[in-house]
Amino acid sequence: MEEKVQKIASKISAQPHLLALRDGMASALPLIIIGSVFMLIANFPAEIVTNWLDSFGIVDSFNNASDATFGIVGLAVTFTVAFMLAKGYKVDSLSAGLISTASYVLVTPLVTSEAGSGFPTQYLGTAGMFVGIIVALVSTEIFRLLVQQEITIKMPDTVPPNVSRAFSAIIPGFAVIFIWTATLMLLNSLGVDNIHQLVADLIATPLSKVTGTLPGIIVVILLQCFFWFFGIHGAQITGPIIEPLLFAASDQNRVALQAGKELPNIITYEFLYNFVFPGGAGAIIALAILLFIASRSEANKTLGKLSIVPVSFQIAEPVIFGFPTVLNPSIVIPFVAAPVINAIIIYFAMDLGWVAKPIGAVVPWTTPPVIAGFLATGGRISGAVMNIITIMISMAIYYPFFRADDKLKLNQEMSEH
Secondary structure, three states: HHHEEEEHHEEEEEEEEHHHHHHHHHHHHHHOOOOOOHHHHOOOOHHHHHHHHOOOOOOHHHHHHHHHHOOOHHHHHHHHHHHHHHHOOOHHHHHHHHHHHHHHHHOOOEEOOOEEEEOHHHHHHHHHHHHHHHHHHHHHHHHHHHHHHEEEEEEOOOHHHHHHHHOOOOHHHHHHHHHHHHHHHHHOOOOOOOOHHHHHHHHHHHHHHHHHHHHHHHHHHHHHHHHOOOOOOOOHHHHHHHHHHHHHHHHHHHHHHHOOOOOOOEHHHEEHHHHHOOOHHOOHHHHHHHHHOOOOOHHHHHHHHHHHHHHHOOOOOOHHHHEEEOOOOOOOHHHHHHHHHHHHHHHHHHHOOOOOOOOOOOOOOOOOOOOHHHHHHOHHHHHHHHHHHHHHHHHHHHHHHHHHHHHHHHHHHHHHO
């Protein structure tokens, strides 16, 4: 069973398109985090502070800075995904990224007014991310196919490499732009004038119905825990599929917050990674705390001392592989149950208004719990308190299993002396 799961998971994680999607999303993450910092400052939870900032014009300026970063995420992901995929194929990654970006601009509809024409900003941001991903993957596949078939302009060896590389991209680049132009013409002839809306209706909206619901996110949690049980990074397997949707949900909350409207989403990127999984996979900080404060065996005491700091910064591997939780049937129940119960508690607490919803500020994944909950909810104490409550509940779930393991290890150590 273990070998089969690891074999399947390794194939999935090594699949070039999913690999490019994962790395491309990670490359665009700094934009989102930078925008989140500006948004947190501009929407500080204390009105006296925001009024003071507003008197200097800082609030509007910082909101603009947030919009400038979040607002081009779709465009950025198009470039980074294409770049990473081309890099994996060992073809000209810069040209592939630029051509894919041009294709994305091509398929994005223009808005015309008396002031002139322009692109709707919504499609350059997270709302256009799915189209950007599709355009990047398709464009790069066409590009690398023509390059690998040597359907390019070849320059003499005396020509500088950068010039030669630029000319080599002309024919594949022309083919990519031509194919997208023909695709648009075909869609227009069929009465489709907005490819973003088409993709949303066919792909993004149905998928968001899964990740945007409590049962759907529980399925995601179970999948991640399943892979982690076999020593496979669960988030890396599910991330390329679910994270674009979670980022889009976060951005919808960000836009609603800036407009002074009710936040529409509970389940966002921060909901999953800053609330459901404190300390990392399996809500493992609960087990790390027990190891640190309640161990009697020397093995567990040592592991507790070594793991408490990295786990506090969301690095779960010391406990996952040191305890271990990997392939350990005696700990699998709390490892799965803790994050699932966390998700249920947090969801209903936010739905009932007891805890503030995530405001769309994507908190760096290494941010310690409690601080992460505080920041993710825009500086609301309820977010920090929720982190504390779920960690305590997770500790209660882990405790009997931890105690049984610790007693077993203690008896083994005593028998050895």
